[in-house]
Amino acid sequence: MIGRLRVPGVGDPLLLALVLFMTGFGIAMIYSAGQVDVQSLATGIWVRQLYWFGVAIVALAVASRFSLRFLEWLAPWAYGLTVLLLVLVFVVGTGPNGSWLELGPGRLQPAEVAKLGTILMLARVMGGAREPYERLVEVRKPAVITLVPFVLVLLQPDLGSAMIFGALFLAALFWSGVPLPKIFLLASPGLGLLLGFNWIAWGLGFLVVAACLSVHRLFILESVGVLLANVFTGALTLRIWDSLADYQRNRLLVFLDPEIDPLGAGWHLIQSKVAIGSGGLVGAGFAEGPQKRLAFLPEQHTDFIFSVVGEEFGFIGVMLFLVLFALLLWRVLRVAVSMDDPFGSLIAFCLFAVLLTHIVVNLGMTVGMMPVTGLPLPLLSYGGSFLLVLYAGFGIVQRVAWEA
Amino acid sequence: MKGDNEHRSIRRQRGRWAAGAIFFCLSIVAAGFINLQIFGTELYTLLSSENRLRTITVSAPRGTIYDRYGRAIADNVPGYDVSMLPGPRDSISAGLDRLAERLDLSPERRAVLLSRNRERPGEALVVRENANFEQVAFIEERRPRFRRVVVDQRPRRRYPAGPAVAHMIGYVGEISPEELTGPEYEDYESGQSIGKTGLEEQYEHRLAGRNGIRYAEVNALGTIVRDLGVAQAQVPVPGDDLHLGIDLDLQVYADSVFPEGMRGGVVALDPVTGEVLLLYSHPTFDPNAFIGGIPLDLWHSLRDHPDQPLLDRVSMASYPPGSTWKLVMSAIGMKTAGLTVDTYHTHACSGGLAYHTRYFRCWLSRGHGRLNLSEAIKQSCNVWFYQAGQRIGLDPLLAGAGEFGFGRRTGIDLPSERAGLFPDSREWYDERFGPGAWTEAVVWNLSIGQGENAQTLLAMAQFYAALATGRAPVKPHLVRDEVLARQRVDWTFDLPDVQRRQLVDALARVVNEPGGTAYGSRLARWTLAGKTGTAQNPHGPPHSWFVGFAPAYDPRIVVAAVVEHGHPDGAPSLAVPLASGIVDRHLEALGLPPEERPGVRPPGAPPPRVGG
Secondary structure (H helix, E strand, C coil): CHHHCCECCCECHHHHHHHHHHHHHHHHHHHHHCCCCCCCCCCCHHHHHHHHHHHHHHHHHHHCCCCHHHHHHHHHHHHHHHHHHHHHHHHHCECCCCCEEEECCEEECHHHHHHHHHHHHHHHHHHCCCCCCCCHHHHHHHHHHHHHHHHHHHCCCCHHHHHHHHHHHHHHHHHCCCCHHHHHHHHHHHHHHHHCCCHHHHHHHHHHHHHHHHHCCCCHHHHHHHHHHHHHHHHHHHHHHHHCCHHHHHHHHHHHCHHHCCCCHHHHHHHHHHHHHHHCCCCCCCCCCHHHHCCCCCCCCCCCHHHHHHHHHHHHHHHHHHHHHHHHHHHHHHHHHHCCCHHHHHHHHHHHHHHHHHHHHHHHHHCCCCCCCCCCCCCCCCCHHHHHHHHHHHHHHHHHHHHC | CCCHHHHHHHHHHHHHHHHHHHHHHHHHHHHHHHHHHCCCHHHHHHHHHHHHEEEEEECCCCCCEECCCCCEEEEEEEEEEEEECCCCHHHHHHHHHHHHCCCCCCHHHHHHHHHHHHHCCCCCEEEEEEECHHHHHHHHHCHHHCCCEEEEEEEEEECCCHHHHHHHHCCEEECCHHHHHCHHHCCCCCCCEEECCHHHHHCHHHHCCECEEEEEEECCCCCEEEEEEECHHHCCECCCCEEECCCHHHHHHHHHHCCCCCCEEEEEECCCCCEEEEEEEECCCCHHHHCCCCCHHHHHHHHHCCCCCCCCCCCCCCECCHHHHHHHHHHHHHHHCCCCCCCCCCCCECCEEEECCEEEECCCCCCCECCCHHHHHHHCCHHHHHHHHHHHCHHHHHHHHHHCCCCCCCCCCCCCCCCCECCCCHHHHHHHHCCCCCCCCHHHHHHCCCCCCEECHHHHHHHHHHHHHCCCCECCECECCHHHHHCECCCCCCCCHHHHHHHHHHHHHHHHCCCCCCHHHCCCCCCCEEEEEEEEECCEEEEEEEEEEECCCCCCEEEEEEECCCCCCCCCCCHHHHHHHHHHHHHHHHCCCCCCCCCCCCCCCCCCCCCC
């Protein structure tokens, strides 16, 4: 059975093959993204990704050599280091948002590294608990572990990456067996943040939370806390909205209707849809996409790399890739399910959650179903830090698969 | 304490949910792709090509205009148009700012361009037609700064002889917003050139041809990356050429010999076909200055100049015809009042004649004595023609002039021809002066080409052409065209040929016999027949006229010339040598053999006698 395929010393060869193939294909697409008729930063950038690919393979190999117990010991140090890096960008950060650290020959995005550090720390803390959390106060530790990088990344400001930490927290709770209604109650203040734009919607949401509380009885203080948190975030929504940067607000608005600003914030969404839509069934062919060639497609080597895939390989190519992504996700999930050690299993599942969130948010954005958040597509988008972190993650997952 | 098994079963269950989440999420994303790539292909392919393709008008070359010997009067040379591709208003506006100084864009012009862009945001905006080489080089050297700017080669109009042909040929200029709304210019687009006056306007639809469309692929910055060429169905169609009866040589000659500092005009026709051989007005202007937009100060100086250089004095201006009118009187008198070439009147010329209490003068104060019609024409005696007018009577005179087409346009193929003035009835006088406020004495003034009598050079030339040939009167036309040559006018020259010949004899005597008013301008080789005129006017010295034709008995050219204030007291008449020189030059160009003319002394010896 392929599902049970395990090779001692390697882990899951199918997963490894998928990862390598998709990264290779990603580099080809980054090459194609640079084939434009105007001067572009993206031209030649595939070579840099190739270097990163080499570094990432080393990282994968090294990570797969660490035993899980060593990793468990390492987790607090790693977590502490990533938090330190996140603080450091406020002091010596470079790049567009000041979110990069110059590091010898390359640049590192601490927000990406922090994802791995947080995963390790969450797995250590939650994997140590023998029982699923019964009371909400018990989640204070994992909550604080996620909240620190969440806030630091949010302040960069990088809303999209910050959301990933929220997703990580919920995913870890889900995997450690916390009942879904409790996860819902925990997430409800975040939901209230969204519903807060409309008082009627928020009121309905509040009723659902209250109903949930009455069915799934918590302690009085916890119930009051959840309700108060809901009221607080609902009231906070508009104030947060006012504090958002213009481009962030526009990104959220144009998702509802790109035509409100077709030459500004709506441009990305419209051009991405045009590129993908004009690709049709079979596409324009490798490196031939006219929208990309003529530079209509923005961020074509990073956030919108999949628009190039859509334009050049058409619907058939896109479907093939969705299947590959599904396979990748399934293999990682498979490792998480098969591992009895809660620490290893949680790491695998958290990586699964990061992958799924990135894939869905990124692809949803390229087809115009989600707002432009700036989350890269795993393995395909240009970006060394994310690739490095993913590969280190895959290295650990291979180790988990091998030890299971 | 829960066991490993229980943990495992929780993981299995949650794993199934997570697998479901994979399927669910990717299915939704897949639905998005199906929506775009399967159902939206057509729409997005269209949007994609709209993204990429820009249409650029390819100007059709305007038809060339040739003279009768195949020399170009108007042709095309390569010129450059600077336009901007459609785009956001801000970037258009910023682009104009960057171009303003080099392309001489005034703030007014800039405002016009921006409002044009507002009205037609999807069209390329023609910023400047016919930019010069330096301007094009300025743009091309700084390509990255002018990403939306397109430089198109488009044929540029040129008039090699410039000022010599200005009034006849007219000029081209950018179509105005008002013209664009008219039905006549339905297919035109803003920024296009059209004929504004003269033949360029008259034959706009034949000369213009049809513009083509070229497609260019542009990138997201609006820069052209590939020229996809002209669509098959939209190849530009060049305009038709025009072949004129004009002799370019004669135009240039007229321009060079026209009296310096004077105003006036001269026109010459082929009396048989009605082809216009020469149409020249002075002072003139350079029509080339209008190409690509005339500078505002030059335009103002042309428009406001007291000498009105833009006025075509051949087809638009009317002058009292003076003594040239005496042939019209003779013809009407022969038709209606029984005048013959041998008619003598009651009163001999004693330098003037009394009408009740008023005294009407002859130009020669010592008087001409007793004259018949032929002598009266030769010496241009006013007293004889006062009595002729009296004998004809006011009503027959008014009717007779109308029967010869006076007071109406000749029908020349120019857009701005104006009719001369000749009253058509007594009611005209009643309206003008009030009933009873005028007397029959108006006849006397009309008889010598004064009073309420003002004619264009064209009308006089047309009448003399009919007189010269005895054929059906011709409609003057510039374009040599069989259809136009067959066109006839709405009047006939119905004088018996014997009498017509007698009038031609008299006109020949005017030029070729000693004592004739144009004797000083007789030709050495051919018999020029014609009539001088000295037209009194309230603005200064009399205008100088000459209308004539040659050779007298086989006419090949009719010429009419006027020089405003060209006949001051005691000075020679300026129009006569001008006209005779033109006739001589044309007959020589035709290669006409000299006539045998015993008894005519070659020109040179006696000084010209001025006539009235």
